[in-house]
Amino acid sequence: MRLPKLTSYGILIAFVVCLVWFVLVVTAPLMVPSGTLLDLSGRVGTHENDALFRNLASIPHAVYWIGDGECHTISERSYYINGNQMPFCARDTGLFLGLVLGFAPLLFFRYRINPFLALIGLVPMGVDGGLQLITNYESNNPLRLATGLIGGVALALLLALFIFAIKDSGPAAESRAEAPRPDNNDGFRTGRPNCLKNPKH
Numbered sequence: 001m002r003l004p005k006l007t008s009y010g011i012l013i014a015f016v017v018c019l020v021w022f023v024l025v026v027t028a029p030l031m032v033p034s035g036t037l038l039d040l041s042g043r044v045g046t047h048e049n050d051a052l053f054r055n056l057a058s059i060p061h062a063v064y065w066i067g068d069g070e071c072h073t074i075s076e077r078s079y080y081i082n083g084n085q086m087p088f089c090a091r092d093t094g095l096f097l098g099l100v101l102g103f104a105p106l107l108f109f110r111y112r113i114n115p116f117l118a119l120i121g122l123v124p125m126g127v128d129g130g131l132q133l134i135t136n137y138e139s140n141n142p143l144r145l146a147t148g149l150i151g152g153v154a155l156a157l158l159l160a161l162f163i164f165a166i167k168d169s170g171p172a173a174e175s176r177a178e179a180p181r182p183d184n185n186d187g188f189r190t191g192r193p194n195c196l197k198n199p200k201h
Contacts, residue, residue: 004108010163015103018156022096024063025088026081031060034083040064040073049073063087079141090141091129091148098152106160113161121154 006012029037042048049068053061067073067087077089086093125147131137 007106007108007110008163008167010167011103011106011160014156014159014163015100015107018096018099018103022100024059025067025086025093025096028060028063028087029081029084031057032082032084037064037084039075040068040078040085040087041075042068042073044072045069060087067092077139077141077144079145090144091125094145094148094150095125095152095155098149098154099156100152101149102153102156103160106156110164113157113164115158115161118154118157118161121157122151125151 037052040049040052047065047068050065053064053068056064064087071088071092073085073087073089075085077091079086079090079093088096128139128143128147132139
């Protein structure tokens with residue numbers, strides 16, 4: 001069975017990077033002995049759990065170190081695998097999964113992307129997270145995961161819009177535009193008025 005042609009190598013690279021990263025995030029707790037990482041609560045932009053990561057293998061150490069700095073990793077807002085807290089909160093985990101799911105169909109099928117509709121996909125994540133930040137509202141992990149997933153798909157579509165725009169404005173696109181149009185059955189360029197080869201008056 002023949003696979004459809006790739007729409008863009010840029011989309012392929014983005015998909016592979018997001019897929020590999022998501023797999024690392026999900027499997028990192030499996031690379032750590034059960035019950036080792038129970039509470040990684042902290043603040044964004046700081047590394048407060050370096051001591052807990054000191055004896056980890058290189059791959060889970062790197063993933064958890066990045067999560068510690070880029071995510072609040074509040075234990076109540078995170079999922080646990082293998083008795084260990086995941087390196088990112090539920091919303092970020094959903095975001096990573098959404099990026100994978102958003103890029104996947106774009107590998108072989110290019111369709112018109114409405115940037116306005118894609119931006120709307122970021123609203124649920126912003127509202128749910130924003131209300132937690134400024135009010136006493138407390139979300140739950142399934143909702144955090146779902147809004148993150150929707151936001152991830154929306155973000156993938158927005159990134160794809162730029163990737164396709166770059167592709168369409170590249171040298172290959174310009175060479176196609178400058179290429180001469182094929183002759184029609186009468187031996188003339190398409191798009192020109194039809195006339196006789198040897199007019200007789």
